[in-house]
């Protein structure tokens with residue numbers, strides 16, 4: 001019953017293959033990391049499924065990844081005894097890209113090699129990276145728990161299509177044979193070279209990665225030896241872990257080519273026992289703004305991988321955080337349903353958020369340049385925080401950065417503490433303006449009087465800002481005040497004489513105001529003599545609780 005079918009790759013796969021081979025060539029070694037990482041994921045999945053069905057082990061629970069090569073045949077093989085795949089899974093996983101946001105991703109590519117390489121790194125190339133070094137790839141797999149006759153063979157030259165057939169596979173798991181391009185053989189079919197790639201990229205995959213032992217002449221024997229450290233890095237003590245090891249582990253857990261910007265590693269003991277290792281990436285992943293964005297922290301229970309999880313261990317406004325949490329208090333057979341309202345998870349989450357925010361505060365203080373990089377990349381996400389995380393509102397507010405009339409540049413560098421420190425005597429509010437662009441905020445007529453008086457105003461122009469300010473009433477005891485809403489109360493910054501002068505003008509202008517109101521009728525709520533303008537003759541002001549103008553425009557455009 002071994003019918004061989006030929007199937008076409010999804011368009012995006014073809015695009016990815018073409019692009020990847022060219023733009024990632026200088027990074028070609030990463031193919032091995034990607035294949036090992038998939039093998040390790042497959043072992044994790046088997047271990048998890050076997051918690052409730054021990055038979056899946058088929059009597060063999062020593063999970064491992066084997067790497068070997070055949071110099072004469074020109075092949076390199078990566079083999080695991082993990083969960084394996086059935087035919088439908090092969091079709092769904094290998095040959096299509098299931099990631100949401102894939103189409104948008106491809107539309108961002110520019111043809112500029114350096115830029116595209118970075119984008120692809122963020123996107124993650126996975127299995128297809130095999131084609132950077134191979135011109136033919138044969139994947140043979142059988143899912144754990146199924147009969148040997150349910151094996152599947154997938155084969156492709158990476159040019160538009162692949163074949164699929166049903167074959168006998170006695171051993172569960174997946175074997176991938178790369179037929180290397182002619183000009184890659186000398187470089188890669190080399191024991192020393194492969195071992196150094198494995199230790200460079202996969203030392204801390206918590207699973208033995210094995211290669212064959214060789215005799216004095218370099219001939220491979222029947223015995224295998226473990227090449228990597230194969231330990232759970234997060235369980236070792238901080239003092240024993242080097243910076244390079246932390247960085248390499250980050251690349252493994254985050255599937256990122258780049259380096260982490262910062263990390264925090266903590267062991268919590270006492271009533272609750274867990275270890276967390278949390279990283280902040282240097283660059284945002286391609287799908288940071290995607291609703292279905294799924295990465296996040298990996299949850300382990302006593303070193304057993306349980307699941308990749310985005311929603312339970314980190315709030316949405318920290319969705320860029322990567323890393324692991326390993327708990328000693330959760331049951332091994334924990335399910336998503338159990339995680340939903342779990343007290344242990346809630347405490348781990350609260351503790352992890354505190355650690356992470358503390359790390360960001362620390363970075364802001366001690367490494368301001370790095371903090372600025374962080375802010376430019378993730379600031380708009382962090383601004384979702386005050387609405388989502390009431391308990392940490394003040395801490396998050398302290399981490400926010402804004403553009404302001406103090407610098408008058410678009411870069412967001414001003415903290416609320418900086419602002420307060422510069423407040424002149426008598427000022428008791430934090431003034432801000434929201435607009436749909438930096439230029440619109442900066443040139444707003446609402447700022448005229450404040451500029452004249454030398455009062456700093458925060459210039460907000462990110463989409464999320466209106467939402468942010470709706471959820472932030474005060475900081476350090478100082479209330480926020482939009483300069484475009486309601487009565488602009490400058491408090492003690494205005495002198496008694498100024499106030500008197502204003503009142504006189506108001507009395508004088510009474511008739512004019514009444515006439516203007518008459519003409520405009522219902523189009524406005526009221527007409528007032530303004531104190532906020534110095535050179536413009538008139539401006540529109542919103543009621544204290546009205547939506548900002550551009551929000552109204554946005555809603556109108558959206559058909560509301």
Ligand code: ADP
Nearest residue numbers: 038039042080084085093094125126127128174
């Ligand atoms: P990712 O690992 O990010 O999901 P990949 O392209 O690396 O993307 O792999 C695609 C999918 O193929 C995996 O999610 C997995 O379902 C499947 N897969 C790849 N390699 C293996 C393997 N060795 N064993 C089982 N499944 C695998």
Ligand code: MG
Nearest residue numbers: 037038126127
């Ligand atoms: Mg992968």
